[in-house]
Amino acid sequence: MVHDPAIEIVMGDSVSGKFWVGSALVAFASVATAQQTARTVQQDFDAAEALDAGTDKAAALAAWEALEKRVASRPRSRAIVLVRKSAALLALDRKDEANAAAQEGLAILPADDPSLRADRFKASFNLGRIAMTSLDYATAADWFGKAEAIADTPRDKMVAALAVVQTTTFTDPAAATAAQARIDGQLAAAKLDAASLGTIAEAKGTMQLNRGDIAAAQGTFRDAVRDFGGMDTSRIDIRDVSVRSDAAIAYLLGGNEDEARRYVAMTGAGATSIGLIDPGVAMVPPDCGGEAGLKPADMAVVEFSIADDGTAQAVRPIYAAGGGKVALEFARAVRQWSWTAEQVKAMPTFLRFNVRVEMRCNLAFQRPSISDALQADMIAWGRGKGLAFVDQSEAPATALIAQRRALAAASANGDTLATLPALFALVHNPVLPRDERGALARRALALAIANDAPARARLDLDVEARTAGVADLYKRGMFRRVVEPMLSEAPYAADAPSRAALRLMLADHEDGRSRSEAILQQVAQDAALPAADPFKVGAMIRLASIAQTRGDLAAARNAFTASGLAASQCALIDKPPKMVSVGGNFPEEAQRWGMEGWTRTQFDVDADGRVRNERVIISYPPFVFTKAGKDTFRAARFEKTYRPDGGLGCGALTRGVRFSLPH
Template sequence: MSSIVLALLALGQAAGGAAATAAPAGAQTLQQRFDQATQLAGEDKCAEAVAIFDAVAPRLAKSPVGTAALRVRKGKCLIYLDRGPEGAAMIRASLPVLAAQGASFNDEVIDAHLRLAREAHARFDYDAAAADGRAALALSTGTARLRPLMLLADTLMFDHDGKALAYAQEARAIALADQSLSKKDVANVQTIYARVLMNEGRDKEAYAVLKDSLAKRGGLTSRVGLDDVATRSDLAIAALRNKDMDNARQYLAYTGAGRMADAPYARAVTMKPPICADVPGLTPQDVAIVEYSLANDGRVVGAVPIFTTGKRAAAIAFAQAVSDWSWRSDDVKAIKPFFRLASRVELRCLKTPSAPSLVTPLADATEAWITGQGVPTSPPWADLSDAAALPLQRAAMNQGAAAQQLATLFALSRNAVVPADERAQFAAQALTRANALHAPTAVRTFAAINAIDEDNGNAYRSALRRLLADPQMAADPLSAATLRVLIAVPGYRSGPADDAPQLLDAVIAEPNLPERHPLKVAAMLQQANVRAAKGDLAGAKQAFAATGLTAEQCSLLGITPGLRSTGTTGNDFPMAAQRYGFEGWVSTEFDISADGRTIEPRAVIAYPPFVFDEAATGILRDSRFTSSFRPEGALACAGRQQAVVFRLP
């Protein structure tokens, strides 16, 4: 193709009357440079390829076709280098020029459309991905139709309108009819076809097709590649859907899943599923399997929905949630490269969003003050995962005015990817910077609380008391109220402070805070709990009534009960999981009743998929939390989340 490009360029120069200048002896010709860049791009050495494309570009300036070909190839490399929007825009601007040349550029145009489709798919723009997939398909014939057909089937399989199935059926028919394809090639096509069948609810057909694909791959052998893992993982889902539990576990075991030494899940620092109410049509009953890869810096790349009981919006919501997860780079290095390339996780949505922190009013006051100093409200990392944001935050540490640097230090101190000791250093620097700026007391109090190690319960409460003893913090209504409530509430396996009634009374009586201020409401709720624990039910009812909230609202906004005991026993590890050597990790969501019992625990994230769900929810059913006063036995807390890890001895 590169020879055609430069031949057309030569014709264009001749038509313009310009003579081609011969290359100096020993120097690479324009053709050789272009071919070198193209070869490097084909080897995924895109940084080198882009440099050569940029160097060659001025010499192609007089040829619209040559320039378009160069920009299409450079655009593909930019997409590979995580500069997707820039690369896609470059390809789209240049593609019409190549398409106008007819059959001589047909393969180049098809490949460009497929690259654009994959880039759009990675951004969860499935409409754009389908449009480019159809454009590639319209130009393809024979076996060459397989790539666009499989892409379209993969993109549209959650729409349930029959289109994905039609594309998958055509792809399978072509693959079965083409004797030049290997059995493994046919198995790859059939795996996508079976995946569409599963998402259509045709589980028995999918199971049969996947068994045939497994046979074409040589069965359950100990030597596997990513395609083998995909087929076996899909087989595990199909077996579960067909209630063939033993074979499901066997297929899963032969993917290598469930080996905690190799799996990343226990070491993730941020990992949240989507919230049900945020996505139209998404329900707590919907379940999904998402596959993804990990970059060396801890970012999730290429999150792809494999299966869901919902539709397209649900599939995208689950995959987008996974794309926001983060790992520390040192932890990623400990994961074998094979498992970084493709791991799968089971997800459900959260019924209840996390309740706001008691420090939220101080955080809001801090953000408002920083914004008032001229700092932009949306930094460059605002919509990025912690792992993706970290390099931008580090680069911005010493940039901008002092208030902007303070905002960056706050961001770094709260970035979960940053190691704990370094986060503590950033928090200490933020406190020093806030004091040097003579920031308002609320800002300095927020910085001081942020600098305390909250993992040590007794030390944390003592540190808060020292802050409350500071005359300036004690005199600031918002600072003092925050500190008093934080001191008063129960901690991990510890009850409320001995002087909780006095601390809470002071917050409730604070004249400079509105009657329905969140901290006053929190103080009233905790006051009700304290009085009920002492047998003063009348006083508890009075404190609860003063909040002005319904019992349901309290469960969303109130103070989270402290854990008193777990429900773990020596018999919690499932026997079937032990037999196959599985280890795993489950994140659960549950409500807490007024008497501290858990209600309706459910798995919301699980690795390996479907193995430890029942065991984890069983443990949470037997866990107990501190009691809370609620009229008529209403919920004390809705949407509490807890992780359970399963390890073999």
């Protein structure tokens, strides 16, 4: 697994342990651990701590597991060991087990014992890290907030507040601003080195950038660049790459494209002297529409590392035009990208550790939202029962307080059917922590079942209840293991739309196209579903997309035609029109800085062969070749395509452009 670069933030005299938060490595002071009992137990504890401080995390885990057995009858000692064990599990990327150990240890730790505050801090902090790596920023922010509240040293409070800023920037901007103010209030008294100040400044600048305070972000990122050593090209590390790229975004959004490209050039990304990150073999942006309601104008910058096995790791959003939900949706798509072993070997290791791309959603086939359809079924059933479901118009973070109050009032005398709308609203608030969402979904599901809600009305709540507590849900095969059994369970097995919805979810979570296609064919061929059923339509759209990707345009045309939707996609004709000529130029700034790169550009072609609505959906490095990628096809010409109405000849055609300099 590829790890982020280390930036040590030390605010104390002694450091005995370290762990990762976002792109920063933070250190925490050790406190007294277990009560002095049998000397041999203490010796084992000391030995396990020593292993923890080393690089052999498997040995550390074995030591903690052996010690856990020895103190099984001592709840306090066992709780402390579980917390330490969770950190070792997390270091080995065993997140679900780490989550379970930390949760169990935290539940056992005596809340009224002040000597265990550091252990409770550690457990809460680790749980935040687990949620953050899963891109569940709402849950992560909740745990980091709890860690900050329980921290009893200025250093721990600052470390936790920094993590709150990093996560709430994309879930609750007001909370991010408040957390940053708490950090700013401590900076004067804290004695931090330049790199630590740079880490804090980078988080602050990212927050300012995403709330639209561009001028402030430019100044903050300039400070961060200075703290990390300025624009010196004789020495550059991963921290310099990140913060210079941050500054580039701020300058671009401020209208200073020349300065933006200069900062990108100083990251080394695309530099002919270093090398290039190639497009992945599986590199698709998220579809427009879908669960996040992505719009063509939405744009995000996502950072990630390419691991030795060709997978995308350490994925995190940097910026989004469209809000935090948009940013996280683009980041989730990047986690599915892959590169071949040959590509990985050819790419510069330095650049692989810190890749950034500019992204927009894919317009080739817009997919309807499964969750929206299921939620509509619940609302329709509930309103038939006289329930008042409130339309959500406020920002999720703003609505959360009122939604909690509404639930408290509705459940003052226990859960009844009248409590369901309040539970439903909270379950579908994206800033609600994952663990809380799961508990509320189970309460809502129990009410739905007790009141004979139909399968489709309860299905969305059931899926939420089962998946909310799974930390590694994004990992290959995990969603299938949790959700697939529902296909054979009552009442879903006997309800065709429920079966279809479950299969669409399963297909969307599959990495392999062949398995996805097989699942979707089951929906398409289900005779119990009418042709116009929205889930059958959704299956046809997905099948068309898969067929188009593998080059089977006839199958794509047939699948999309069967969906009943009117569109002029390239898949609806026997073959895409042939390109006759192409335009565009290599950007002068990129030539001057010796930069190369590539784009994936999407566009329509009218019946006369002229290009319309050109847009870059992926660009590397960000912003450098985006305009050139559009210009390349803006002036392009294709063969004419006959259409009886003279309308669009081909929609959402996607082509790659590589910008190379002579070597």
